[in-house]
Amino acid sequence: RTPGDIVRFLLLQGELITATQSLSDDMVELFAAEIGARVKLVDPGQEQEAVLSAKYFDEDDTVDPSLLAERPPVVTVMGHVDHGKTKLLDRIREANVVAQEAGGITQHIGAYQVYLNDKAITFIDTPGHEAFTQMRARGAKVTDIVVLVVAADDGVMPQTVEAINHAKAADVPIVVAINKIDREDADPNRVMQQLSEYGLVPEAWGGDTITVQISALQNLGIDDLLEQILVLAEVLELKANPSGRATGVVLEANLDVGRGPVATVLIQGGTLHIGDPMVAGIAWGRVKALVNDKGKSIKIASLAMPVQVLGFSEVPSAGDEFNVTADLSTAKTIAESREQRIRMAGYASRAASATGAKLEDLFEQIQKGETATLNIILKADVQGSLEALAESLRKLERPEVKVSIIHKAVGGITENDVGLAAASNATIIGFNVRPDRRARELAEAQDVEIRTYEIIYKVIEDIESAVVGMLAPEY
Ligand code: GDP
Numbered sequence: 001r002t003p004g005d006i007v008r009f010l011l012l013q014g015e016l017i018t019a020t021q022s023l024s025d026d027m028v029e030l031f032a033a034e035i036g037a038r039v040k041l042v043d044p045g046q047e048q049e050a051v052l053s054a055k056y057f058d059e060d061d062t063v064d065p066s067l068l069a070e071r072p073p074v075v076t077v078m079g080h081v082d083h084g085k086t087k088l089l090d091r092i093r094e095a096n097v098v099a100q101e102a103g104g105i106t107q108h109i110g111a112y113q114v115y116l117n118d119k120a121i122t123f124i125d126t127p128g129h130e131a132f133t134q135m136r137a138r139g140a141k142v143t144d145i146v147v148l149v150v151a152a153d154d155g156v157m158p159q160t161v162e163a164i165n166h167a168k169a170a171d172v173p174i175v176v177a178i179n180k181i182d183r184e185d186a187d188p189n190r191v192m193q194q195l196s197e198y199g200l201v202p203e204a205w206g207g208d209t210i211t212v213q214i215s216a217l218q219n220l221g222i223d224d225l226l227e228q229i230l231v232l233a234e235v236l237e238l239k240a241n242p243s244g245r246a247t248g249v250v251l252e253a254n255l256d257v258g259r260g261p262v263a264t265v266l267i268q269g270g271t272l273h274i275g276d277p278m279v280a281g282i283a284w285g286r287v288k289a290l291v292n293d294k295g296k297s298i299k300i301a302s303l304a305m306p307v308q309v310l311g312f313s314e315v316p317s318a319g320d321e322f323n324v325t326a327d328l329s330t331a332k333t334i335a336e337s338r339e340q341r342i343r344m345a346g347y348a349s350r351a352a353s354a355t356g357a358k359l360e361d362l363f364e365q366i367q368k369g370e371t372a373t374l375n376i377i378l379k380a381d382v383q384g385s386l387e388a389l390a391e392s393l394r395k396l397e398r399p400e401v402k403v404s405i406i407h408k409a410v411g412g413i414t415e416n417d418v419g420l421a422a423a424s425n426a427t428i429i430g431f432n433v434r435p436d437r438r439a440r441e442l443a444e445a446q447d448v449e450i451r452t453y454e455i456i457y458k459v460i461e462d463i464e465s466a467v468v469g470m471l472a473p474e475y
Contacts, residue, residue: 071240072113072120072304073233074142074266076172077127078163079149084179085127087216088149092123095222110251110264111306112293116226121233122266122304124251132166140249140319142266144238145229146174148200152186152213156194164198174200175210175232177225182215240303245324246272250280251306253315254382255411255433259289261312265301265322272301272309277328281320282342282409283312284335286328315411318383342407343420372401374463375426377417378408379433385456386410389431392460401467413439413450422446429459 077085096114111124124132124143135142146167150160167174176195178188192202192211201207210228214221246267253263263280265272272278276287288311290298301307309322313335316322325331376393380386386408393403406424407417413428413435419442421428428435428443430452435443443450453459 067241067243068239069242069303071238072122073144073229073236073238074122074124074304075145075147075229076124076132076143077147077149078132078167080151080154080157080159083149083151083154084216085149088177088179088214089123089125089127091216091219091222092226095219107293107295109291109293109306109308111266113305114226116223116230119230120304121226121229122306135249135319140321142249142251143170143172144236145232146172147225147229148174148176149179150176150191150195151180152178152188152191153180153183155187155191156198161198164200173232173236175212175225175228176200178211178213179216181213181220182218188213240269242271242303244270246270246276246301246322247324248322250316250318250320250322252318252383253410255315259310261315261411263309263312263316264306265309267301267303267305267307269303270324272307272324274299276324277331278309278322278324279331279334280312280316280322282335282339283314283316284331285311285313287311314414315409317409339416343423374401374403375424376403376405377421377426377428378405379413379417379428379430380410381432383410385431389456389459392456393463396460396463412436415439415442418442418446418448421448427451429453431456431459
């Protein structure tokens with residue numbers, strides 16, 4: 001690590017220092033925990049010399065190539081609406097459950113694995129490019145191969161083009177599944193022609209794009225598609241280190257009434273075991289249980305496996321990086337330092353927007369002719385509602401009202417949320433979640449506004465009312 005790295009980290013912590021200044025022992029330790037290093041403090045009182053070693057968060061660049069093993073490809077299905085993405089995903093999953101274990105119940109955990117000739121393929125279970133883009137926006141690289149579904153009777157449509165562009169931007173290769181070839185008006189040749197215009201020239205025409213003709217409805221060509229995915233995977237030489245501490249990414253997460261926070265993690269490195277200390281975003285804990293995509297309790301999760309992980313302190317967010325740490329206290333330290341950072345960001349945004357307003361004060365501010373910024377902390381029971389709400393809130397923006405979502409996450413409203421709201425003058429909006437007792441008390445003490453809802457349009461209605469000064473007070 002260079003002094004530059006340290007300065008960058010401290011900047012994120014809200015500490016403004018230069019590379020030649022000395023650090024407090026606390027800061028050095030925090031930094032070390034963040035990058036997974038051991039720290040030896042030399043000669044306290046003098047300029048600190050930190051000996052940073054044994055980093056484990058970026059294993060890839062230190063790993064001995066001989067430790068790498070082939071891993072299954074991770075596939076996302078994209079394409080225009082109604083072209084058969086869902087049908088295809090269902091078809092592949094069904095066929096496999098029947099083949100793998102009779103009577104197996106399929107569980108929708110955000111991804112699943114299937115096998116062809118003993119080779120695994122992982123499919124992300126949410127079709128479309130929204131999830132794909134969202135992951136990428138968070139810096140997570142999940143997908144190795146995109147299966148682009150194009151209906152043979154409809155051809156290349158706007159979302160087909162969007163999907164092509166998303167895949168290209170992410171530098172992810174595309175396998176085209178020309179679907180609905182059972183239809184009378186199916187015209188695969190026209191589809192191939194159109195694809196060529198977007199730079200996807202089929203192999204049959206001398207290009208390098210793999211195309212497979214299928215019917216998700218009549219179960220035609222599905223195995224051929226899986227085989228082509230495996231052929232491409234081989235070319236891509238997908239490898240990772242199966243030994244060592246597990247790393248991965250959170251695909252989705254929610255609060256389960258009986259089981260507490262549950263996160264589906266895609267394992268991208270190492271092997272995950274029950275009992276491992278772990279951290280994802282601001283959630284930490286010890287792996288209490290692992291559940292696979294067939295709903296079966298398992299003890300170990302390996303490369304490219306999607307697995308439900310139980311034992312988190314709270315609900316992490318989709319797109320969060322997942323790491324097993326050396327011990328539980330490291331996991332806790334990292335989670336807390338991240339939370340601290342979010343809090344700092346809250347302070348920063350408060351400083352930046354002196355006009356930040358609570359819902360209650362919004363009208364007053366607009367009356368004064370100022371641009372009002374509505375600071376919001378959003379908590380919801382599931383990721384889907386969270387995203388839908390955030391999207392609808394953004395649509396409420398107008399010249400005199402800006403909406404700033406300071407923090408959003410799945411889970412109940414906690415003391416931390418209230419602290420952040422107090423620090424950033426934000427209103428907390430809970431959708432199908434409520435504050436716990438301590439959060440309620442703290443909100444009371446700090447005069448933080450919490451509003452809870454069960455219907456999305458009520459949220460929107462209230463904010464619209466607030467803008468015109470007609471908001472009924474929350475009691
Ligand atoms: P999505 O919006 O891309 O997920 O599309 P769906 O999977 O929901 O499929 C849209 C419609 O097309 C549904 O009514 C499917 O039954 C139908 N469909 C999907 N695949 C095929 C196919 O191979 N042949 C025919 N004829 N219909 C299909």
